[in-house]
Amino acid sequence: MKKTLLFNRSSFEKQLDMNDYIEAVSYAHQLHAEGNIIETNLIHADAPNGEYHIKSGGIIGEKSYYGLKANGGFFNNQNRYNLPNILGIIYLSDAENAYPLAIFESSLISKMRTAAATAVAARYLQPKDPIHLGIIGYGNQAEAQIEALLCVCDVKSIKISGRNQQKLIEFAKKIKDELFIPVNTSSLENTCKNSNIIITCTPSTKPFVNHEWIQPGTFIGAIGADSPGKNELDPKIIQNSKIIGDIKNQIIKVGESQHAIKNNLILPKDIYGELGELITGKIKGRTNDKEIFVYDSTGTAIQDIACAAFIYKKLKNEPNIAGIDFFG
CATH class of the missing domain: 3.30.1780.10 (ornithine cyclodeaminase, domain 1)
Incomplete structure (x- = not known):
């Protein structure tokens, strides 16, 4: 039966x-x-x-x-x-x-597929070694993102930032106890300025990552914005980066890209491409050490x-x- x-x-x-x-x-x-x-x-x-x-x-x-x-x-x-x-x-x-x-x-x-998609993007877009990973957030998704990125990147150190100091300290201790690489808490600005892979995974509706903190060659996984109004990145970061989306017609409506479009900083046609186009070679991944990439993740069925x-x-x-x- x-x-x-x-x-x-x-x-x-x-x-x-x-x-x-x-x-x-x-x-x-x-x-x-x-x-x-x-x-x-x-x-x-x-x-x-x-x-x-x-x-x-x-x-x-x-x-x-x-x-x-x-x-x-x-x-x-x-x-x-x-x-x-x-x-x-x-x-x-x-x-x-x-x-x-x-x-x-x-x-x-x-949780797992969201983190896995970031890892797939990082395969093609990560900067050259050494990789210093910055995580903004301390929930289940932050932990999954670390696990996924360690599958595809040789991470040398991890900095973690967040608003709730107690939760931040507890999360950092948990990660430190599981790994054999340096794990430290830090301010948002210091984490961003000293990381060449940055992952934002919060439910924020106000941008907290300043475009002036992003160094040339950085890969950003923008995970939190997956519905109207959610926002983690200064829209100028989107304007000054190559944007890879999971699904283009979603990221322009509910991803980080929605805010740059609303502020007339970019047009939908300025989105560089989609994750599948990287995988199939329809578009190129990283071509030099200075390019800044944002993987705009909204999740898809x-x-x-x-x-x-x-x-x-x-x-x-x-x-x-x-x-x-x-x-x-």
């Missing part, structure tokens, strides 16, 4: 590592650049205590899949209800006949679906995975 499988977090958390997510995300964006996807869409809705994102899309390959992710971002959840701040599910279907193959807890996949499909194919025959026959 055919069933829709139900994957809670513990059923796949230990079964994949970051390199698996990097492989799945790279494959998704390669298919995107080749035109082998089912149309992507994004719906954003504000709620009284948070926001919802619904992202849909599919991939067309040897086996084709379509699905959606419905996530709620409620950033007082932890304090108010002892719940994760981001909650949701991913729905995966067989794109040959629409059969619902599986439903997944979404936050782990979201093709990343979620490719990762969900990877998990489904690997674990679908495991006896401990529950299932339900919706049509019985």
Whole structure:
């Protein structure tokens, strides 16, 4: 009897590592650049205590899949209800006949695929060694970004910045205990001026990275801006950099690029390219030591679906995975 499988977090958390997510995300964006996807869409809705994102899309390959992710971002959840701040599910279907193959807890996949996409971009855009990594933020995504970048970059040191000094110190200690490279806390300005890879992963709606702090040759992963109004970077950074987006028609609406466009600093046509175009060689990556690149990350369903499909194919025959026959 055919069933829709139900994957809670513990059923796949230990079964994949970051390199698996990097492989799945790279494959998704390669298919995107080749035109082998089912149309992507994004719906954003504000709620009284948070926001919802619904992202849909599919991939067309040897086996084709379509699905959606419905996530709620409620950033007082932890304090108010002892719940994760981001909650949701991913729905995966067989794109040959629409059969619902599986439903997944979404936050782990979201965290890992977001970081994996930054790593894919860094493969092509990272500056020359030595790599000094600056992280602005101290949440789950900050930790995942470090893990992903260590898969593709030879990082010599890490500086971490954030507003809450206690959380910052605790996070830096946790990272320091896990790694064998120098890890220190620092001011925003010092972190930016002394890092040639900078990752911003906060829910900020006001820019906090000054364009004067960015050194020639820097790669910036702008992760936090993924909905209208979110903003981490001075728009002048976008104006003075080469911009690579995950999906161009998303970053001009909800990514860091939205603010540079609204301020008439750039036009949509000034976006250098998309992640899939780097992977397939349609555009060049870094060509000199002085170029500043920004990877404008907004997240896309093709990343979620490719990762969900990877998990489904690997674990679908495991006896401990529950299932339900919706049509019985």
